[in-house]
Amino acid sequence: MADPTHIKDRPSPAVRAEALESLLTERGLVKSEVLDGFINRFVNDVGPMNGAKVVAKAWTDPDYREHLLADGTGAIKELGFAGPQGEHIVVVENSDDVHNVVVCTLCSCYPWPVLGLPPEWYKDPAYRSRMVREPRTLLSEMGLDLDDEVEVRVWDSSAENRYLVLPQRPDGTDDLSEEELAALVTRDAMVGVARVSAG
């Protein structure tokens, strides 16, 4: 559509998707209502708010935190979040000494049940290559400056594993409820490109 070189060579992806849907529908392999259902689910029901609940619970419940770090998939399922790309979720915890950040260099794997579908920048070829090569520089460009003493661990999603960062709980939030804490947790913090701030 926006790319004239593609229009010249082959129909736009919009038209190709329409053609494929038509062919799959004819064969009874997909139904329009089912596709609408998937779209609605990922647009409305599945998103970073799920992950934020997981993080807030881990911050307020030490047993849950332990369970989450030992068995991410199981602990996340316990809160009712499961589905495709959530079969093997590994939770990595930030501390004063270690900062974790997630990337998928080969494609754009992402833990859908807890974060929804990935944002544009996560899918960008520059993010995917630079986060491995020069994480500190890229994080700084994205607004996260880390002290030199902090070790940066970059987690590259594999065919099996999807990663979720458990960010540090910000200072001055002792009086907040689990729900109020969840409202502070952002998608970017759970990918590891931002900190959670007290608001």
Next chain:
Amino acid sequence: MALTLDIEGPAAPPRLNGELVFDTPWEGRSFAMAAALAEGGHFSWYEFRDHLIAAIGRWESDPVGEYRYYERWQEALESIVDELEIVAQPEVDELAAAYAARPPGHDHGDHAHHHDHARHQDHGGHRHRHDHARHQDHGGHRHDHAH
């Protein structure tokens, strides 16, 4: 004219952390087709991932235009259904070419996403019925082309 997105109003498309989940409706359709086929057991997400990695790799080894993730997704989807003999690539090519050749007034080409957005906002759940009607209209054309 609803050529620009209504960002704030009641018909505004849903957003995720301030970003559209899908930039255009076809991206959602492409995503959902893969999800439906995977859930239906036609292929696993692992197999799909291999095709997605390959499609992304092809673009990266010869970048043409702007990188668009869901274009690579659509390409991966076409290649996996072709490999698994669910829908052959030439069938998609042929029908897509027929759709692309529709006279102006149909929503394709440069205007596709504007019209789609407008329609999505105005009609919400009825969208697929319009699509069905349109598909039926063009079924005949496709057949003609095939002979």
